[in-house]
Amino acid sequence: MAKYAYPAVFTPEKNGFYSIVFPDLEGCYTCGDSIEDGIEHAQDVLALVLFEYEKEKKEIPKPSTLDAIPLADGCFANYIACDTMAYRKRYNNKAVKKTLTLPEWLNEAAMEKGLNFSQVLQEALIQKIDGE
Structure with a gap:
C-alpha cells in the first residue's frame, strides 16, 4: 500500500475526448470527456489496477520515464499519481x-x-x- 506515479499517454479523440493508457501496466486504460475528466479517470483506474496488484501480491513494475515513452503525433504523456491506501478506504470498506x-x-x-x-x-x- 503506497503512493505511486506512472506515466499515462493521452490520445486526443473526436469532440475533445481523450483515450488514456498506462504503458507500464497491462490492462490499465481509460478515457475522458476532457483533459480534466481524463486525469480524474486515470487516477481512479491507476489506483484500481495497483490495488489489485497489491491484493494479489503481484510484482509492481517500475514506472517508465516520460522521455522513454514513444508518442504518436498529437499524443502527450503525463505522470498520474494515486494512493492505494486512500483507494482502499474509499472502496474497500466492507x-x-x-x-x-x-x-x-x-x-x-x-x-x-x-x-x-x-x-x-x-x-x-x-x-x-x-x-x-
Missing part, C-alpha cells in the same frame, strides 16, 4: 467480523463507560497504522 480476547476487568470497565468496542478498535488501528 465490515469484517473479528474475534478478540480481553481481560475481564477491561471488558467490564469499557462496558460501564458504554464504549463501542468496534469503534474504539477501529480508531486504535487507524492511529497505529498512520503512526508507522
